Amino acid sequence: xxxxxxxxxxxxxxxxxxxxxxxxxxxxxxxxxxxxxxxxxxxxxxxxxxxxxxxxxxxxxxxxxxxxxxxxxxxxxxxxxxxxxxxxxxxxxxxxxxxxxxxxxxxxxxxxxxxxxxxxxxxxxxxxxxxxxxxxxxxxxxxxxxxxxxxxxxxxxxxxxxxxxxxxxxxxxxxxxxxxxxxxxxxxxxxxxxxxxxxxxxxxxxxxxxxxxxxxxxxxxxxxxxxxxxxxxxxxxxxxxxxxxxxxxxxxxxxxxxxxxxxxxxxxxxxxxxxxxxxxxxxxxxxxxxxxxxxxxxxxxxxxxxxxxxxxxxxxxxx
Amino acid sequence: xxxxxxxxxxxxxxxxxxxxxxxxxxxxxxxxxxxxxxxxxxxxxxxxxxxxxxxxxxxxxxxxxxxxxxxxxxxxxxxxxxxxxxxxxxxxxxxxxxxxxxxxxxxxxxxxxxxxxxxxxxxxxxxxxxxxxxxxxxxxxxxxxxxxxxxxxxxxxxxxxxxxxxxxxxxxxxxxxxxxxxxxxxxxxxxxxxxxxxxxxxxxxxxxxxxxxxxxxxxxxxxxxxxxxxxxxxxxxxxxxxxxxxxxxxxxxxxxxxxxxxxxxxxxxxxxxxxxxxxxxxxxxxxxxxxxxxxxxxxxxxxxxxxxxxxxxxxxxxxxxxxxxxxxxxxxxxxxxxxxxxxxxxxxxxxxxxxxxxxxxxxxxxxxxxxxxxxxxx
Numbered sequence: 001x002x003x004x005x006x007x008x009x010x011x012x013x014x015x016x017x018x019x020x021x022x023x024x025x026x027x028x029x030x031x032x033x034x035x036x037x038x039x040x041x042x043x044x045x046x047x048x049x050x051x052x053x054x055x056x057x058x059x060x061x062x063x064x065x066x067x068x069x070x071x072x073x074x075x076x077x078x079x080x081x082x083x084x085x086x087x088x089x090x091x092x093x094x095x096x097x098x099x100x101x102x103x104x105x106x107x108x109x110x111x112x113x114x115x116x117x118x119x120x121x122x123x124x125x126x127x128x129x130x131x132x133x134x135x136x137x138x139x140x141x142x143x144x145x146x147x148x149x150x151x152x153x154x155x156x157x158x159x160x161x162x163x164x165x166x167x168x169x170x171x172x173x174x175x176x177x178x179x180x181x182x183x184x185x186x187x188x189x190x191x192x193x194x195x196x197x198x199x200x201x202x203x204x205x206x207x208x209x210x211x212x213x214x215x216x217x218x219x220x221x222x223x224x225x226x227x228x229x230x231x232x233x234x235x236x237x238x239x240x241x242x243x244x245x246x247x248x249x250x251x252x253x254x255x256x257x258x259x260x261x262x263x264x265x266x267x268x269x270x271x272x273x274x275x276x277x278x279x280x281x282x283x284x285x286x287x288x289x290x291x292x293x294x295x296x297x298x299x300x301x302x303x304x305x306x307x308x309x310x311x312x313x314x315x316x317x318x319x
Numbered sequence: 320x321x322x323x324x325x326x327x328x329x330x331x332x333x334x335x336x337x338x339x340x341x342x343x344x345x346x347x348x349x350x351x352x353x354x355x356x357x358x359x360x361x362x363x364x365x366x367x368x369x370x371x372x373x374x375x376x377x378x379x380x381x382x383x384x385x386x387x388x389x390x391x392x393x394x395x396x397x398x399x400x401x402x403x404x405x406x407x408x409x410x411x412x413x414x415x416x417x418x419x420x421x422x423x424x425x426x427x428x429x430x431x432x433x434x435x436x437x438x439x440x441x442x443x444x445x446x447x448x449x450x451x452x453x454x455x456x457x458x459x460x461x462x463x464x465x466x467x468x469x470x471x472x473x474x475x476x477x478x479x480x481x482x483x484x485x486x487x488x489x490x491x492x493x494x495x496x497x498x499x500x501x502x503x504x505x506x507x508x509x510x511x512x513x514x515x516x517x518x519x520x521x522x523x524x525x526x527x528x529x530x531x532x533x534x535x536x537x538x539x540x541x542x543x544x545x546x547x548x549x550x551x552x553x554x555x556x557x558x559x560x561x562x563x564x565x566x567x568x569x570x571x572x573x574x575x576x577x578x579x580x581x582x583x584x585x586x587x588x589x590x591x592x593x594x595x596x597x598x599x600x601x602x603x604x605x606x607x608x609x610x611x612x613x614x615x616x617x618x619x620x621x622x623x624x625x626x627x628x629x630x631x632x633x634x635x636x637x638x639x640x641x642x643x644x645x646x647x648x649x650x651x652x653x654x655x656x657x658x659x660x661x662x663x664x665x666x667x668x669x670x671x672x673x674x675x676x677x678x679x680x681x682x683x684x685x686x687x688x689x690x691x692x693x694x695x696x697x
Contacts, residue, residue: 055538056538056694057538058696059697081540085535089531091530092535093335095334095335096331096334103327103330104327104328104330106327107323107324107326107330108539108541109540110321
């Protein structure tokens with residue numbers, strides 16, 4: 001039981017196949033109590049499928065999931081007592097009011113009557129819906145709906161929260177408030193597993209799991225991922241024309257990946273100092289006008305682009 | 320199984336029905352419309368059939384016979400003709416159902432030979448009505464004929480009272496006035512229950528799938544049994560309320576006699592509701608879109624109830640293979656019970672067989688429904 005408390009989420013070689021399509025390919029991970037772990041990856045990478053298997057909504061084709069110390073395959077209902085789940089698609093009852101939704105989930109999770117009123121008040125306040133308890137959910141804006149869904153998911157104070165793209169389609173201000181809430185919950189010892197495709201949100205997580213084509217590519221803190229995964233320094237280059245620059249850079253010595261970020265290029269180089277001294281001339285000789293070139297701190301997005309690039313290249317060359 | 324969860328689901332379901340105009344209409348307005356429509360729309364009684372007359376003789380006697388037809392409540396005289404062409408045309412145009420043709424030598428033959436004949440030409444497009452019309456016409460002519468006999472015998476100075484050697488004295492039971500409405504209305508109750516029950520419940524699970532709320536519901540610790548009971552409880556109550564409405568409407572508006580006990584009616588109606596709600600729920604778990612579920616719901620409940628339950632079309636007049644099929648139609652047992660409870664005042668003991676059949680049916684459906692829903696997304 002102690003082990004369960006310290007490592008509430010364990011996945012061992014989880015595989016999910018839909019027909020001949022492998023959505024999740026041998027994913028193993030262990031998440032500690034109070035941790036916020038972010039699943040980062042493009043749409044269709046298999047993030048939601050992993051979460052659904054951990055909640056017992058989908059049966060794994062292979063592998064084992066142990067959540068709150070309970071084997072999900074053996075006792076899914078037992079697991080469900082300990083988890084809160086927010087699905088990707090908004091799934092509260094839009095024809096019920098805010099209060100009716102909260103009371104419904106209070107009843108489903110059998111929150112003791114003595115505590116229910118206080119917990120509902122907390123969730124309403126947290127969602128910023130004070131005074132709107134009698135409004136139909138269908139009349140609420142996106143950010144409010146998402147926070148209400150979180151309010152419903154934590155009504156029974158689950159030690160584990162699964163949030164599947166909780167902030168998709170929500171304005172930046174609401175997203176920030178949402179993450180403040182998640183951090184407040186984690187500080188109380190709640191373990192949070194959250195998926196997102198917003199790269200910047202990954203920085204809010206204690207650890208990030210990079211998922212692509214059903215495989216867990218890496219899992220570490222955002223800082224560690226950035227440091228060890230790039231394998232070089234990152235430069236930003238603003239120049240014109242970009243197309244010619246990309247061709248020129250592919251011939252330049254000491255330059256690894258080149259990726260387009262908006263109107264600039266991000267270059268992965270072996271050594272920043274050497275590259276900064278040689279590259280402007282190299283580009284100028286090929287008719288590229290350099291407006292700005294300097295070293296930058298990599299973001300998770302840089303790491304992700306680089307990793308996905310390598311992993312798909314690796315897949316392509318595999319016999 | 321937790322009562323708290325069942326209650327939470329039931330409350331939610333009531334709120335959703337209350338806020339959904341279509342569900343509300345099915346629950347409250349549909350029974351009323353069905354009662355009115357089927358109560359007034361379907362009548363198997365043949366009354367005031369339009370009759371035309373071609374009286375070729377135009378004598379005292381022929382006019383007496385025509386008066387007999389006029390006096391009968393089964394016929395209404397609409398026109399008299401003096402040629403066959405008009406007779407044919409009237410039948411062709413549907414102006415009358417039956418034409419009475421009295422031959423030119425009607426009185427003469429009667430006085431010469433003691434017998435005579437009249438011709439009845441019947442439009443038999445609707446065979447049922449045609450048969451009934453012929454029967455009534457024979458009865459009218461028969462009555463006339465015996466009166467003529469008595470008269471003739473009196474003229475000869477004979478006895479006036481001894482006429483028929485055998486006289487059938489029929490006494491009509493249970494539906495004393497032979498009102499087809501009394502026969503049909505109790506069955507309409509079954510029709511209303513089937514329609515309302517299956518329509519409402521066929522939507523409950525598919526609605527959750529369609530709106531995406533099912534995913535969240537599956538992630539909660541609610542068990543399939545709790546979900547089923549919580550979802551069906553409100554519709555069971557709605558069904559019973561509709562049954563009370565139908566009973567009151569039948570008795571006070573259509574003045575159908577109710578001779579049985581409310582306990583028998585309540586018990587059998589509950590069984591029927593379990594079957595109908597269970598079937599609706601089964602459909603709803605199998606078909607994940609609302610429109611499809613509602614249509615299948617109609618197909619498997621309303622259709623057999625209308626055609627094969629015997630509510631208006633007697634089962635013993637159906638071809639044998641079809642009769643065999645009716646044993647599978649659950650509504651058949653309920654309609655049998657309804658008619659017996661309303662008109663005969665039958666109790667539990669008289670209705671042992673159909674009640675047993677319904678108990679078995681309800682048990683099987685409840686078992687299947689309880690196992691139908693699996694808490695998985697794939």
